Amino acid sequence: MKGLVFGLFLLFLGPGECSFQEKCDIKGAKNTYLWSVKHPKASCKGFLFGTIHVPYTQVWDQVSDRVREAFSYSDTVMLEIDLHDEDTVRQLIRCKNLRRKQTVASYLHPSLYQRIKDLMSRFRHGLLTLVQSQGMHRSHLYKKVKETYENLVGNWDRKRPEWLLFTLYQLCENHIDRPTAPTLDVFLANKAYDEEKRIEPIETTQEQCNPIKSLTKEEILFAINYTTAYLEHLQITERLFVINTERSISALVKGYRCGNLDENYFHLYELRTVGFDTGAEERALAHKIDRQLRDDIIAKRNERMANRINTFYMSNPHLTIFSAFGSGHFFGNDSVLHHLQRLGYIVENIREHDVIIPPLKLSNTSKFNSLWLRDHPALQSVSVEVIEGSSSSNLLYYMIVISLIRIC
Numbered sequence: 001m002k003g004l005v006f007g008l009f010l011l012f013l014g015p016g017e018c019s020f021q022e023k024c025d026i027k028g029a030k031n032t033y034l035w036s037v038k039h040p041k042a043s044c045k046g047f048l049f050g051t052i053h054v055p056y057t058q059v060w061d062q063v064s065d066r067v068r069e070a071f072s073y074s075d076t077v078m079l080e081i082d083l084h085d086e087d088t089v090r091q092l093i094r095c096k097n098l099r100r101k102q103t104v105a106s107y108l109h110p111s112l113y114q115r116i117k118d119l120m121s122r123f124r125h126g127l128l129t130l131v132q133s134q135g136m137h138r139s140h141l142y143k144k145v146k147e148t149y150e151n152l153v154g155n156w157d158r159k160r161p162e163w164l165l166f167t168l169y170q171l172c173e174n175h176i177d178r179p180t181a182p183t184l185d186v187f188l189a190n191k192a193y194d195e196e197k198r199i200e201p202i203e204t205t206q207e208q209c210n211p212i213k214s215l216t217k218e219e220i221l222f223a224i225n226y227t228t229a230y231l232e233h234l235q236i237t238e239r240l241f242v243i244n245t246e247r248s249i250s251a252l253v254k255g256y257r258c259g260n261l262d263e264n265y266f267h268l269y270e271l272r273t274v275g276f277d278t279g280a281e282e283r284a285l286a287h288k289i290d291r292q293l294r295d296d297i298i299a300k301r302n303e304r305m306a307n308r309i310n311t312f313y314m315s316n317p318h319l320t321i322f323s324a325f326g327s328g329h330f331f332g333n334d335s336v337l338h339h340l341q342r343l344g345y346i347v348e349n350i351r352e353h354d355v356i357i358p359p360l361k362l363s364n365t366s367k368f369n370s371l372w373l374r375d376h377p378a379l380q381s382v383s384v385e386v387i388e389g390s391s392s393s394n395l396l397y398y399m400i401v402i403s404l405i406r407i408c
Contacts, residue, residue, distance in 0.1 A: 030259030032064040033327055034350045037313075037340060044313035046320055047074065048336070048347070050327030052256050056187035062257040066350050073358040074322035077192040078309065081208050082201045084189045095209035096163040103157045104164055107221070116168075116228055120156060122235055123171060124149050161220045162212055168227045171240065188324050202308050202325065203301075212296045215289065223289055226282065256327075263331040299334045306339030320359055 033050035047070040052059065071077070082088050098106070105113050127145045156167050182190065192199050212220070234240040255261040278286070309323055329336045337347050350356065 024254075024258035024260070029351055031261065032066055032259065032350055032352055033256075033330070034064060034067050034070060035330075035337065035347050036350055036356075037345050037347050039313065039345050041344065042314060043317040044319075044321075046076075046313065047071075047322050047350075048330070049322065049324040050330045051184045051188070051324050052252070052327060053183050053185060054253060056182060056184040058253050059184060059257055060187065064352055066352060066354060066356060069356045069358075070350070071188070071191070071322050073356065074197065074320045076198040076200060076316070076319045076321045077188065078200045078202050078312065078321055078323040079185060079189055080202050080305075080325045081205065082189065082199050083186055084193050084199060088201070088205055091205040092208060095205065096160060097155070097158045098160055104159060104161075105157070107161060107217075108224070112225055112228065115232070116156075116164075116224075119228060119231055119235070120153055123153070123240070126235070126240060161217060161224065162210060162215075165220055165224050165227065168224065168231065171231055185324065198319075200312060202305050202323070207304075211301070212293060214292045214296050219285075219289055219292075222285060226278075226286055229278075261327065298328070298332075302329055302334050302336050303339050305329065306336045306343065309336070309340065310343050310345075 035048040036045075037048055038045040049067055049070070081092075098104070104116075108116070124145065127148055128141070131141055131144050131148075152170050153167050156164060159167055189199060215223075231240065252261075305325065309321075313321065325336075332338075341347055
């Protein structure tokens, strides 16, 4: 269960920061994670951009200029959820917690509650040991431990069952290097707000609040117990803070910056719990829950998001729309792209050397910040259109972009 579930959960939660030496091994054209989308029987048009939920400072310098142009030429930005809206943020925080004065003890067996409580205590002590080993100055030591603990599992005993499960999942992340800058998604939302673009959420707060509706309460409690047992196993074997370098945040960010992430990277891994023994019945139920989670968090969301985008496009044919959400939704046979194509849309990947022609309404009035477009001149035309450039022009535009998140 762990291999799949942690990857799925990262569709919702961003990982920590990482540092790496970039050395790209590129075979073929680099992916910009940008697509043009239009309907042949309607005038609606726009762009789709695959993001990654990491601090924008890790990736923004390598985002393609085509993405910057597409964003600037759009008057509406669609995001998974509008995190710039304070009421939305309050609702999201509120819905993850139990009602007033209730705790997880109200639905957990006393023995499981005590195991999780002990687990959290040992986890906090493990954080302290880890930051000490990094030679951190003592005056910053306890502050760092407290901040990291609160960011990861703070208020865990007030969480609803599904969010307690997600809290436990987070313990597999890179614990110390937490984000210190807004994620790419939040950065785009702030940019849209600053430029007075219309912001539209693709999903509702209720959908974000309970993303695993197909699981029963009993199945969620099983998953909580199963995950707790696995984390106890990691602590006993001293592997809780060990990072899988091949599936690490660093490897993901590098792949995204180099533009070589593809469907293979996002394949969901089977259970990889070496030395963690469970009975056949438990393993079968764990894999059943894995499949349900995939269906809830990926397949059903992809179809729902495509339908929402279609509805908004058809209702607003006069707008040029820039939609940005996790790159994992752009890969596979049930991707958002495939659902839009089934709805009749023409979806085309925009390459680095392609030219995006801005709409007429922008051609004579828009002036873009040089830091935003890297001094690339705005082109004059009457509609949003992508013109394929020659392969040699690729040398003139050396840039890249980013994607989803899989670790552990």
